[in-house]
Each structure stands twice: as C-alpha cells, then as structure tokens.
Amino acid sequence: xxxxxxxxxxxxxxxxxxxxxxxxxxxxxxxxxxxxxxxxxxxxxxxxxxxxxxxxxxxxxxxxxxxxxxxxxxxxxxxxxxxxxxxxxxxxxxxxxxxxxxxxxxxxxxxxxxxxxxxxxxxxxxxxxxxxxxxxxxxxxxxxxxxxxxxxxxxxxxxxxxxxxxxxxxxxxxxxxxxxxxxxxxxxxxxxxxxxxxxxxxxxxxxxxxxxxxxxxxxxxxxxxxxxxxxxxxxxxxxxxxxxxxxxxxxxxxxxxxxxxxxxxxxxxxxxxxxxxxxxxxxxxxxxxxxxxxxxxxxxxxxxxxxxxxxxxxxxxxxxxxxxxxxxxxxxxxxxxxxxxxxxxxxxxxxxxxxxxxxxxxxxxxxxxxxxxxxxxxx
Amino acid sequence: xxxxxxxxxxxxxxxxxxxxxxxxxxxxxxxxxxxxxxxxxxxxxxxxxxxxxxxxxxxxxxxxxxxxxxxxxxxxxxxxxxxxxxxxxxxxxxxxxxxxxxxxxxxxxxxxxxxxxxxxxxxxxxxxxxxxxxxxxxxxxxxxxxxxxxxxxxxxxxxxxxxxxxxxxxxxxxxxxxxxxxxxxxxxxxxxxxxxxxxxxxxxxxxxxxxxxxxxxxxxxxxxxxxxxxxxxxxxxxxxxxxxxxxxxxxxxxxxxxxxxxxxxxxxxxxxxxxxxxxxxxxxxxxxxxxxxxxxxxxxxxxxxxxxxxxxxxxxxxxxxxxxxxxxxxxxxxxxxxxxxxxxxxxxxxxxxxxxxxxxxxxxxxxxxxxxxxxxxxx
Numbered sequence: 001x002x003x004x005x006x007x008x009x010x011x012x013x014x015x016x017x018x019x020x021x022x023x024x025x026x027x028x029x030x031x032x033x034x035x036x037x038x039x040x041x042x043x044x045x046x047x048x049x050x051x052x053x054x055x056x057x058x059x060x061x062x063x064x065x066x067x068x069x070x071x072x073x074x075x076x077x078x079x080x081x082x083x084x085x086x087x088x089x090x091x092x093x094x095x096x097x098x099x100x101x102x103x104x105x106x107x108x109x110x111x112x113x114x115x116x117x118x119x120x121x122x123x124x125x126x127x128x129x130x131x132x133x134x135x136x137x138x139x140x141x142x143x144x145x146x147x148x149x150x151x152x153x154x155x156x157x158x159x160x161x162x163x164x165x166x167x168x169x170x171x172x173x174x175x176x177x178x179x180x181x182x183x184x185x186x187x188x189x190x191x192x193x194x195x196x197x198x199x200x201x202x203x204x205x206x207x208x209x210x211x212x213x214x215x216x217x218x219x220x221x222x223x224x225x226x227x228x229x230x231x232x233x234x235x236x237x238x239x240x241x242x243x244x245x246x247x248x249x250x251x252x253x254x255x256x257x258x259x260x261x262x263x264x265x266x267x268x269x270x271x272x273x274x275x276x277x278x279x280x281x282x283x284x285x286x287x288x289x290x291x292x293x294x295x296x297x298x299x300x301x302x303x304x305x306x307x308x309x310x311x312x313x314x315x316x317x318x319x320x321x322x323x324x325x326x327x328x329x330x331x332x333x334x335x336x337x338x339x340x341x342x343x344x345x346x347x348x349x350x351x352x353x354x355x356x357x358x359x360x361x362x363x364x365x366x367x368x369x370x371x372x373x374x375x376x377x378x379x
Numbered sequence: 380x381x382x383x384x385x386x387x388x389x390x391x392x393x394x395x396x397x398x399x400x401x402x403x404x405x406x407x408x409x410x411x412x413x414x415x416x417x418x419x420x421x422x423x424x425x426x427x428x429x430x431x432x433x434x435x436x437x438x439x440x441x442x443x444x445x446x447x448x449x450x451x452x453x454x455x456x457x458x459x460x461x462x463x464x465x466x467x468x469x470x471x472x473x474x475x476x477x478x479x480x481x482x483x484x485x486x487x488x489x490x491x492x493x494x495x496x497x498x499x500x501x502x503x504x505x506x507x508x509x510x511x512x513x514x515x516x517x518x519x520x521x522x523x524x525x526x527x528x529x530x531x532x533x534x535x536x537x538x539x540x541x542x543x544x545x546x547x548x549x550x551x552x553x554x555x556x557x558x559x560x561x562x563x564x565x566x567x568x569x570x571x572x573x574x575x576x577x578x579x580x581x582x583x584x585x586x587x588x589x590x591x592x593x594x595x596x597x598x599x600x601x602x603x604x605x606x607x608x609x610x611x612x613x614x615x616x617x618x619x620x621x622x623x624x625x626x627x628x629x630x631x632x633x634x635x636x637x638x639x640x641x642x643x644x645x646x647x648x649x650x651x652x653x654x655x656x657x658x659x660x661x662x663x664x665x666x667x668x669x670x671x672x673x674x675x676x677x678x679x680x681x682x683x684x685x686x687x688x689x690x691x692x693x694x695x696x697x698x699x700x701x702x703x704x705x706x707x708x709x710x711x712x713x714x715x716x717x718x719x720x721x722x723x724x725x726x727x728x729x730x731x732x733x734x735x736x737x738x739x740x741x742x743x744x745x746x747x748x749x750x751x752x753x754x755x756x757x758x
Contacts, residue, residue: 031636130636190620190644191612197645199606200638201652205601207586222584229577230609233570241569247675255673257410257509259579259665263672265569266576273580286638293642294634296626325704 002207003146017044018070020109027104033129037118040143041109042066042101045085046093048149055149056091056375057140059101059157059164061289062231062279065108068100074279083363084156090372091156095379099147101305103164105131105141105288107281110137113212114281124214125283133160133295137167141175151175154375158182158287158360161329163295166308166335170297173312178378180371182319183360185331186305186338187296192326195234196289199227203282212283224282225273232272237323237356241265298338305338316346317374319367326357347374382525396423397449399488402521406483412508419522420488421445421480423439424464425472427528434528435470435754436519437479438536438543441610441667442659444487447479454516454660462742463535469751470535474758478526482520482543484667486660490518492591493660497646505591505664512539512674516546522556530554533754537561537739538706539667545687545714549676552691557757559750561698562739564710565684565717568676571705574613574730575668578606581659591662603661604652611651616702616735677717684717695725696753698739698746705736726753 003021018041025036043066048055058081060066065072069086070080082201086092091098102110105128113128119129144152155176157165162184162243169176185192205225208214234246245265249255261267301307309316316339329350351366353359360367382400397420404415422445429433437447444451448465449460470477481489484507492507499506523531535557536544541563548555564571582680585602587593603618612620614628624644628634639736680686688695695718699711708729730745732738739746 019668101750126638127742130638186624190624191615191617193626193642194608194612194620194644194648196638197642197648198605198612202584202605203610204638205581205585205605226581226584226605229573229580231575233573238568238570238572241573245569247566247569247572259505259509259583259669263569263572263574263576265573267577269573270580281689290638296598299626344560367554 001019005188005219013337017241018066019037019043019339021143021146023146025142026141027135027138028127029135030132033131034109035129037102037111038139038142039109039115040139041110042071042099042143043068044147045069045098046096048097048147052149053151054097055144055147055152056096056098057144057152057155057168058085058091058098059136059140059155059161060100060103061157061159061161062292063276063285064161065106066100066102067108070129072279075275080361083361084368084371090368090375096148096153099149101140101336103136103141103160103288104293104356105136105284107284111199112281113283113287116213123215126286128283131287131291133163133167133291134171134300136291137164137171140164141172143267144175144227148157151177152180153378154180156180156182156371159184159357163292163297169312169314170301170308176314177258178314178315178317178375179334180317180319180374181325182367183321183327183357185327186308186335187298188293193293196293198230200286202226202230203286206282209282212286219277221274221277224280224285224371225270227285228276229269229273232269234259234326235356235358237325237354239323240355243354244268292333305335306341309339309342309344312344314344316344316376317370317376318346318348319370321353321356321359322350323353323355324357324359381754397445398422400522400525402525404521406514406518406521408508408514408685409511410509412432414490414508416490416708417483417518417521418488418494419480419489420520420638421478421522422447422449424448424477425475427476427526431528432532433474433476434523434526435475435477436523436531436533436534436547437452437464437470437477438480438494438515438519438534439479440536440538440540441653441671442664443540444485445479445481447477451658454654459740462740463747463750469747469754472516475532476528477645478522478528480519480522482515482667484625484663484670486663491660492662492666502594504594504700505665506566507662507666509664510670512542512546512670513679515670516543516550519543520551523554530556532757533557533559535559535561535750536563539671542671542756544675545676548693548695549680549687552693555691555693557694557696557754559696559698559753560703560714562700562703562706562736564706565714566677567672572672574609575672576629577609579665579668581605581609582665586660588661591665593661598656599661600653600656603659603664604649606649608652611648611704612718614735614737616704616733619734622733623647684714685720688718688721688723691723692754693723695723696749697725697727698749699727699729700732700735700738701729702732702734702740703736736746
C-alpha cells in the first residue's frame with residue numbers, strides 16, 4: 001500500500017495535503033467486477049482529533065475533483081468550493097478533518113479509464129468496468145478505513161456529490177452521523193438521462209474517440225466540448241442566462257450575418273466547452289455520466305426510497321434551489337418525504353437564487369448559514 | 380419563370396399539388412444580399428375563390444416542410460399537420476385555398492445551401508447568404524404575388540412557423556386579415572440561442588462537415604444527429620418524457636453495465652437523431668437555426684414590440700401550452716401585451732398538455748376548436 005504526498009503540491013500544505021493512495025482491494029463493484037488495485041487521489045485539510053470524530057467527507061460533482069479548497073493543478077484556479085470549505089467557513093479545518101477524494105472513474109488520480117490497467121500496462125480506456133454511485137461510495141469507505149476513520153461526523157455534497165452523500169447512510173448506515181445533500185436527487189429522470197446521452201453520443205461521434213483508445217493520439221476534444229456545452233445549459237437557469245447575456249452581441253455592434261459567435265452566450269458556451277477539454281478526460285465523462293444515469297436509490301432498496309434510510313441514525317439536511325431545473329425542488333421534496341417515512345430527522349430548505357443548478361457553487365450566504373447551523377447542531 | 384407540378388407527386392393530387400417555382404427576384408435579404416433567382420417549393424390544397432379572399436398560408440417549423448397534409452416523399456410518413464389541415468379540419472380545402480411553402484434556407488426544394496448557385500454551378504453550401512425569418516416571409520410574399528393572392532385570409536404557424544406568422548402583419552400590414560401564432564415567441568432568448576449553438580457546434584465538429592462542402596461526399600450525419608438529439612429534448616416536457624419512458628430499460632431485464640442504449644429514452648433519442656439525418660441537410664440546419672436566433676421582432680421595430688403591430692388591422696390568435704419550456708406561456712403573454720398596446724384585436728389561450736412544445740403537432744382537440752372558431756369568426 002502506497003500513500004504519497006504529492007511533492008508538486010506541498011506549496012499547498014497551508015491549505016491541504018494532496019495525496020494519492022494505492023489500496024490493494026479488491027473492490028467488488030455493482031457490475032460484478034473485482035477491481036484491484038484501487039487508486040484514490042485525495043486531499044485532507046485540518047487534523048483528525050483523538051477519537052477520530054471530526055471527519056467530514058466532501059463528495060464532488062460530475063466534473064469536480066479532490067481540490068475542493070486548493071488550487072487546481074492544471075487550471076491554476078482556486079478550489080471549487082472555497083466558499084464552503086476553509087477558515088471561518090461552515091466546513092473549517094480548524095474544527096474538522098476534511099477529506100475530499102477524486103471519485104472512482106474520474107481522471108484526477110483515482111482509478112478510472114485513463115489509469116493504467118496493470119494486466120496490460122496500458123490505459124484501461126473502455127476496458128475499465130462500468131461503475132455506480134455506490135461503487136464511488138465504497139471506494140471512499142476504503143479510503144476512510146485506510147485513514148482510521150470509522151464514523152463520519154458528516155458527509156456533504158452537491159449535485160452528484162449529493163447522490164454520494166445520500167448513498168453513504170444507505171450503504172453504510174452506522175458510519176455517518178450527518179448527511180448534507182444540496183441541489184441533488186435520489187434518481188436520474190428520463191430528461192436527465194437524455195441530456196447525458198446527448199453528451200455521450202457527442203463524444204462517441206468524434207472520430208478521435210476511436211472506441212476510447214485515444215490515449216496515444218489526439219483526444220476527442222471536439223465531441224467532449226459539445227457534450228460540455230449541452231450539459232452546461234442545464235446548470236444555468238433561463239433567467240440567469242437572460243440576466244448574464246440576454247441577446248447581447250459580441251464586441252461588434254451588429255449581427256455578422258455569418259456563423260461566428262455573434263451572441264455573447266455563444267462565445268461563452270464555446271469557451272466553456274473548450275476550457276473543459278483541457279482538464280477532463282472524455283472516457284471519464286462517459287463513465288461518470290453513466291454512473292449518474294444508473295443512480296436510483298429506491299431501486300437499490302426494493303423500489304421504496306424510505307427503505308434506504310431505515311437502518312441509519314444519521315441526521316439529514318436537504319437544500320434545493322428554486323431555479324434549478326436539472327434537479328428541481330420536487331426531487332429534494334420526495335427525498336424528504338422518504339426520510340420522514342423512515343423516521344429519520346431531516347431539515348429541508350428551498351433557497352432562492354437566480355443561478356439555477358450552479359447556485360450551490362456560487363456565493364450563497366444563506367446556504368452557508370444552513371450548512372453551518374446544521375453541522376454545529378450535531379457537534 | 381417556371382412553375383411545375385412535380386410529376387412524381389401527382390398521385391397526391393387528391394390531397395394537394397406539389398409545385399416548385401423559380402422566381403426571377405431579386406429578393407433583397409436583411410443581410411444586404413440580393414438573391415436571384417429564388418426557388419420556392421410549395422403545395423396547395425383547395426381552390427382559390429373568385430375574389431382571392433380564401434387563402435390561408437401555413438408556415439412550417441425548423442425542420443418542417445411544404446408537405447403539411449400530404450405524404451412526405453422521403454419518409455413516406457403522412458403530412459406533419461394532418462390534424463389541423465384537411466377535410467373537416469379547421470383549415471379545410473373545401474373552404475380554404477391552402478398554401479404551404481418550404482422556407483428559404485431549407486432543403487426540400489426552396490433555395491438554400493443545398494441548391495445550386497447559378498454563378499458556380501455547384502451547391503451554395505456556406506456561400507448561401509445568411510437569412511432571417513423576415514427574409515422567409517418576403518419569399519412567401521413573392522410566391523403569393525405569383526399566385527395572384529393579394530391578401531391572406533389567415534397566416535398560421537407553430538414554433539418557427541409562429542415567428543413567420545407574427546412577422547407577416549409586421550412586414551406586410553395590409554396583406555393579412557388574421558394571424559394564428561401557436562407555441563411561439565417574438566424573440567429567441569439566451570437559452571434558445573444556447574441550445575441552437577450546441578447543435579451548430581455538433582455539426583461543425585463533425586469532420587465530414589468540411590466547412591459545409593460535403594455535397595459530393597459523406598454528409599456530417601453524426602454531428603447532425605447529435606444536434607437533433609439535443610434539440611429534441613427541448614421539444615418534450617420533463618413530465619412527458621417521464622410518462623413515455625421514465626427509467627424503463629430496453630428489452631433486456633437488467634442494466635448492461637456498458638454503453639449500449641440501456642434506457643428506452645436513450646434508444647429513442649438515438650433513433651430520432653439518426654432518422655433526422657435521412658431527411659434533412661446539415662447546412663440548412665445551420666442556416667435556419669441562425670435565422671431563429673436572429674429573430675427579435677421588437678428589435679426590428681425600434682425596440683418596442685407593439686410598434687410591430689401598429690400598422691396592421693389583422694386579428695390575432697395566440698396559443699401556448701403549459702408544459703412548453705422552449706417557448707413558455709410568458710413569451711406568448713408578452714406578445715399579447717404588445718398587441719394590446721398596439722390596439723390589435725387578440726384572443727389568447729394557454730392550453731394544458733403533458734407533451735411540451737411538440738403539443739402543437741399532436742392530437743389536441745382544444746387547439747383545433749380554438750383555431751376553427753377563430754378562423755370562422757373572421758370569415
């Protein structure tokens with residue numbers, strides 16, 4: 001078992017420690033495959049207390065990573081949730097031992113299609129086994145075992161991170177004391193699946209994809225950019241797009257009567273698509289969207305969502321945003337109803353924001369107050 | 380000037396006459412180009428009465444065509460609006476002289492990127508001038524001149540057809556007595572533009588697109604299929620998708636843990652994408668989506684939508700559907716407010732349907748009653 005501190009990242013030690021561990025496994029996946037070894041890239045912030053009772057696991061979203069509150073090594077941008085995690089923030093290294101791991105199937109150091117298959121010495125590519133949200137959670141549990149953390153003070157996540165957070169008490173009922181689920185859902189709907197399928201088809205339609213075997217050649221960046229553009233629309237609200245861009249034109253005063261990006265929203269989307277391909281692996285995008293589409297927590301528990309929560313004694317906090325049309329408030333409400341039916345303590349709030357699904361990543365003082373209050377109430 | 384009855388289509392004469400006319404033009408386009416000649420493929424149903432007062436122009440949507448009530452020559456499917464147009468229907472060849480023309484820029488016989496540029500003897504491809512909704516309307520007016528129709532009893536359209544219907548009285552205030560606008564909008568929003576831009580980027584990312592010069596080689600079908608898939612999601616409601624597909628799997632009982640179409644909604648979308656490429660030209664898709672994105676009727680009239688309607692004496696009928704999130708009811712309502720401000724007579728109804736934007740094409744008895752009542756009231 002190897003657990004190394006990334007030497008390139010030690011300048012970040014003030015904020016967190018970037019680590020990568022190779023666990024022997026095997027990890028039995030929902031698809032039946034035994035995965036071994038299991039690489040997990042993760043970061044920690046703060047110090048685990050004597051009775052290991054202050055650990056908070058943060059679960060990231062589809063294209064997120066372990067760099068929750070430290071500079072991203074490829075983009076040089078600040079961590080993706082510095083508004084929530086850091087000194088004086090609701091999740092605070094002064095009080096919490098914060099763990100954030102790159103999910104299984106991703107491309108920032110944890111095992112996924114871009115990592116080497118030891119059996120062949122080459123990238124797994126599409127030979128990597130298809131995974132589920134529960135598989136991601138099981139890999140995180142292996143990491144906690146390694147770190148000597150038996151029970152989490154809390155597991156916290158937004159979007160796909162919220163799916164993992166919900167899966168935690170369902171999969172390991174005795175290992176979580178509190179669970180925060182933000183802008184998320186207990187299952188992917190037909191529309192959710194449809195948008196992801198468009199993205200996957202865009203990647204697979206790119207001749208550079210080559211059935212996934214592009215690692216020695218040009219990556220399918222054009223297809224991946226289109227996938228990201230389509231997905232990005234679902235992260236924003238119609239009102240937010242109107243406020244941000246409306247029908248405003250680029251620097252030019254008038255329409256070009258051509259096919260350049262005349263409108264600011266076109267230019268913005270093209271930029272989002274291209275920038276994404278610099279930091280993300282196309283096959284990982286396929287695997288993680290598949291895991292999200294497979295996610296249906298009720299189905300994993302006999303078709304009744306309440307069953308998922310009967311064994312746990314965790315407290316729950318659900319937050320939705322009124323303009324989130326990817327995972328609308330109704331999805332959170334149905335989770336709350338299942339938690340009520342299971343007798344689990346739950347607080348729920350719908351926050352108002354013009355920014356749609358992405359609101360959970362943006363400045364949202366109310367969200368911080370809710371999470372802070374909820375975490376302190378259980379401390 | 381040539382006006383020919385398509386000999387391959389005479390078996391359809393019972394329903395309509397498929398015609399194609401080459402008008403000398405020139406047609407002055409909004410982009411400044413003079414287009415000449417102008418091909419218009421169209422169908423007529425019924426007989427123009429002695430004082431030419433019974434003409435109804437039907438305007439089709441983005442991927443529609445002139446075959447409003449006759450069999451599509453490529454797919455063999457019935458016309459796209461046989462529920463609205465035909466014997467005993469609100470628009471009835473027994474009473475009306477019905478005209479439906481393939482829009483400028485499209486690919487079913489009217490001038491567009493796939494037709495031959497007489498200056499080069501080759502397909503226009505991306506050399507075709509960028510067009511607007513108003514240009515489409517001007518081309519339709521040229522066709523009416525040719526047919527000896529000075530004033531329309533009514534112009535009727537849904538979706539992009541509704542944009543043309545709205546443009547008609549704004550552009551030719553004295554040539555329309557009634558205007559029916561269904562599931563449409565007076566301008567494309569940032570979100571509308573964003574979805575179209577994803578589609579255009581999907582087409583242009585396909586190496587077979589070749590800057591539009593694919594007419595002698597393989598067409599960019601993979602990119603066009605992805606574009607269609609993305610657009611198709613916007614035509615359906617979340618509830619409609621859930622009702623139709625939910626999370627139901629294909630024939631297989633269980634998940635494949637692979638990347639085949641596991642879910643019925645995936646298989647449906649893939650089919651929609653592929654089938655579309657058999658009947659539609661990729662460059663036309665670029666041109667027509669561009670025309671829609673450029674559409675902002677207020678902008679064409681000094682920034683105030685009411686100005687567009689001050690000169691006309693037409694009556695208006697607006698219909699929206701409650702689950703249409705592409706052109707939601709609020710868009711229709713703002714048109715109604717502008718019509719009120721302009722003093723134009725308008726009736727407006729929001730109909731309930733589970734099917735989202737596509738509802739206007741589906742069986743909708745209430746829609747038929749509304750259109751029938753409105754057209755008869757003015758007869």
